[in-house]
Amino acid sequence: HLSGGRFTLGVGYGWNVEEAADHGVEWSTRRDRVRDRMALMRALWADGPTGYEGAFGSVRASEAHPKPFQRPRGPVNGPRTLIGGGAGPKLFAHIAEYADGWLPIGGGGLTESLPKLRAAWEEAGRDPKGLQVVPYAVLPSPGKLSHYADLGIEEVVLQLPPADEPEVLRALDAYAAYL
Template sequence: MRIAATIFLTDRTPSPVRIARVLEERGFDGLYLPEHTHIPVSRDTDAPMGGDLPEQYGRTLDAFVALAQAAAVTERLRLGTGITLVAQHDPIDLAKRIATLDHLSGGRLTLGIGYGWNVEEAADHGVEWSTRRELVRDRMALMRALWAPKPEGYIGEFGSVRASEAHPKPAQPPRELAGGAPLHGPRTLLGGTAGPKLFTHITEFTDGWIPIGGRGLSESLPALRTAWEHAGRDPKALRVIPYAVQPTPGKLSHYADLGIEEVVLQLPSAGEGEVLRVLDDFAQYL
């Protein structure tokens, strides 16, 4: 099993350069970073974990800038977002950033995407909450048009782009959707709570699922695999990567029994001493 890590990197934690070097030196598989542009102080949305929202949510570094630093000082460490809030970005600009990072890193990027949870944050980006899922789906299709090897236009419900020269292209080769249609771009995983709508979107335009915490996989994984195969996707191509996991030997053994080959462990958003102490503990799982 490949073991990666995620951390809320902020202006008060070790730098992306330091974290990336330590992870690669110790044999970890990857570094995944979350994203929040801002956290409105006046907020009715409950924190996803309940209680008060930890301050690191409002102090996160820009994930793509931080991962670019990590890419520059490593050779094999995978880079990932967990997650990119696609609805909050201009898709043409985001497509360029994603393709550039994948190109410069030699195809090491995993694009974790999601619909978001913070209504007020999304509203400041002009996102209509009730349509955010359809908006993400539309923007992913627009970005895939820009990542296609030849100029390809796209007209969607929420946006469009003319057939354009758009380089660099992502370094990762296309995969196959149902019917043999190409899936352009880096490996893409969709986050969210298990259910028919989420699983339909996973099968339509991604490479798999990135479930936060990894609970309930014994029940949800068979349902996703069934939906995947019914959609005509190759069963061997599905990727499921539990994210932000607090590990135990029994938990990781359970994941392995389910056929999961990658997992992302949660590091504390803390000073270097605390982060290194937790990494020392995580080393038993490598």
């Protein structure tokens, strides 16, 4: 409620095998764990007490408060949820099942990937107008942003340098021309 519904939950499956092991996650189960945890959160975000029994977690007669500001959209309850990761049928099936869209890193290959994502989305019975694609870590240029707009993309997350304040401020000043 603090953001008035503007919060976006970005979800990823991880990329570092050693880091997953350090957190007790068997690499081969990471996608199933995320899917299960998302289902648990969605159950807790629903109205009233809920029970959930999943492969990696369960609750009985539980509630979570405060409830998300956003109302259910198809199978999605809770904040806008975007899944990050490389293009592929598994990722696209999961996006269509329990997310609002895709958070591709950098946005390369979108021309080829978007028709496949849209097909998975529609196969799942989702409203084509509801699919959101938000390229992440974008270095803006007029041509790139125009290309995204031509693909129906309305939002990007700009990349900032991992640097000190003066360098970050210079990057923000340069990006101002695109905003």
